[in-house]
Amino acid sequence: MDDRVEVFFRGGVREHYDLVAVAEGVGSATRERLFPGENDPRWLDVTMGYLTIPKGNWDGDLCRIFTAGKGRSIWLRPDNKGTTRAILTVQKQADGDETLSRAQEIAFLRERFADVDWEAPRVLRGLEAADDLYFDVLRQVKMRAWSKGRVVLTGDAAWCATPIAGIGTTLAIVGAYILAGELSQSTDLQKALKRYERIMRPYVEKGQNVPKFAPKLLQPQTTLGVALQRAVLRVVDTPGVKQFATKQFISGADEFGLPAYDKIASQRGSPRMLHDLREINHGNFRISGVSPINPKGENINEEDRNSLR
Numbered sequence: 086m087d088d089r090v091e092v093f094f095r096g097g098v099r100e101h102y103d104l105v106a107v108a109e110g111v112g113s114a115t116r117e118r119l120f121p122g123e124n125d126p127r128w129l130d131v132t133m134g135y136l137t138i139p140k141g142n143w144d145g146d147l148c149r150i151f152t153a154g155k156g157r158s159i160w161l162r163p164d165n166k167g168t169t170r171a172i173l174t175v176q177k178q179a180d181g182d183e184t185l186s187r188a189q190e191i192a193f194l195r196e197r198f199a200d201v202d203w204e205a206p207r208v209l210r211g212l213e214a215a216d217d218l219y220f221d222v223l224r225q226v227k228m229r230a231w232s233k234g235r236v237v238l239t240g241d242a243a244w245c246a247t248p249i250a251g252i253g254t255t256l257a258i259v260g261a262y263i264l265a266g267e268l269s270q271s272t273d274l275q276k277a278l279k280r281y282e283r284i285m286r287p288y289v290e291k292g293q294n295v296p297k298f299a300p301k302l303l304q305p306q307t308t309l310g311v312a313l314q315r316a317v318l319r320v321v322d323t324p325g326v327k328q329f330a331t332k333q334f335i336s337g338a339d340e341f342g343l344p345a346y347d348k349i350a351s352q353r354g355s356p357r358m359l360h361d362l363r364e365i366n367h368g369n370f371r372i373s374g375v376s377p378i379n380p381k382g383e384n385i386n387e388e389d390r391n392s393l394r
């Protein structure tokens with residue numbers, strides 16, 4: 086009997102697969118259907134709106150953050166496309182904001198930031214025009230197991246660490262690499278899926294190790310809290326203290342040794358994939374909890390640049 090996974094597509098097509106990998110992100114509907122009730126999310130008590138607005142006169146090269154009290158902050162981060170990324174953050178207990186409609190999301194942010202000055206009016210004006218508003222209530226995905234039979238979860242669908250962790254993209258890429266690598270090493274699917282999980286889980290747990298008090302410190306509730314935060318930041322900004330403080334807040338997942346899977350590189354990869362896998366295998370791919378944004382793209386080497394043309 087064919088024990089492969091039978092997939093029905095909305096368009097009416099029916100297919101069979103040896104393995105289905107679910108990489109649908111934090112709100113994965115397929116995860117909820119195939120692993121019902123198995124996600125025990127860790128809510129970080131942060132609701133966030135993320136959007137692009139036109140670049141303003143005061144937007145230089147650096148990110149500017151304004152703490153407005155009552156658990157609110159505004160981040161303005163100029164990008165390398167001539168626009169500015171704005172983040173509106175509200176520190177509050179999760180109470181269903183993730184189910185709001187788009188109109189309700191905009192109304193929520195408008196209402197919460199109505200009394201804030203600084204650049205709030207500009208960001209709120211941008212809300213009306215933005216076509217890329219990303220609104221979410223931050224929660225980590227916590228699954229006891231990432232596979233069931235011939236279905237496997239990966240990336241945010243399996244272990245979302247949230248944007249606060251600053252390592253979600255790395256985890257997603259490394260997870261895909263290890264899943265592909267383990268599948269290439271074994272003809273026993275269950276064994277490969279178990280090894281994928283065994284290798285990834287410690288790394289994911291490190292990445293998810295975001296202290297819940299971090300958002301509270303970043304978004305104080307009271308005027309006194311805001312004043313204290315500014316005083317502390319002045320101290321933290323001094324050399325020595327800065328390095329120590331950074332270590333406390335970023336996910337410590339940069340000491341992960343990637344297994345080398347020569348087999349996928351030599352047998353299954355496209356030329357582009359071949360190059361990337363070699364980079365990883367030869368240790369040129371730096372795994373880090375923080376990925377500095379380089380507006381000029383200087384960290385792209387010549388070979389990469391050519392292959393992207």
Ligand SMILES: Cc1cc2nc3c(=O)[nH]c(=O)nc-3n(C[C@H](O)[C@H](O)[C@H](O)COP(=O)(O)OP(=O)(O)OC[C@H]3O[C@@H](n4cnc5c(N)ncnc54)[C@H](O)[C@@H]3O)c2cc1C
Pocket residue numbers: 108109110111113114115135219239240241242246247248251252253254255257376
């Ligand atoms: C505002 C914000 C800032 C972030 N900043 C950082 C950062 O600085 N550094 C960092 O490392 N990480 C950051 N992250 C986290 C990072 O974006 C994620 O961890 C990463 O994108 C996860 O990749 P993924 O492929 O697992 O999921 P996603 O990137 O969420 O991709 C899932 C994809 O699946 C699609 N999809 C869903 N359901 C279906 C379906 N049924 N059929 C077909 N397609 C479907 C979705 O539309 C989406 O395109 C940030 C996230 C956010 C929201």
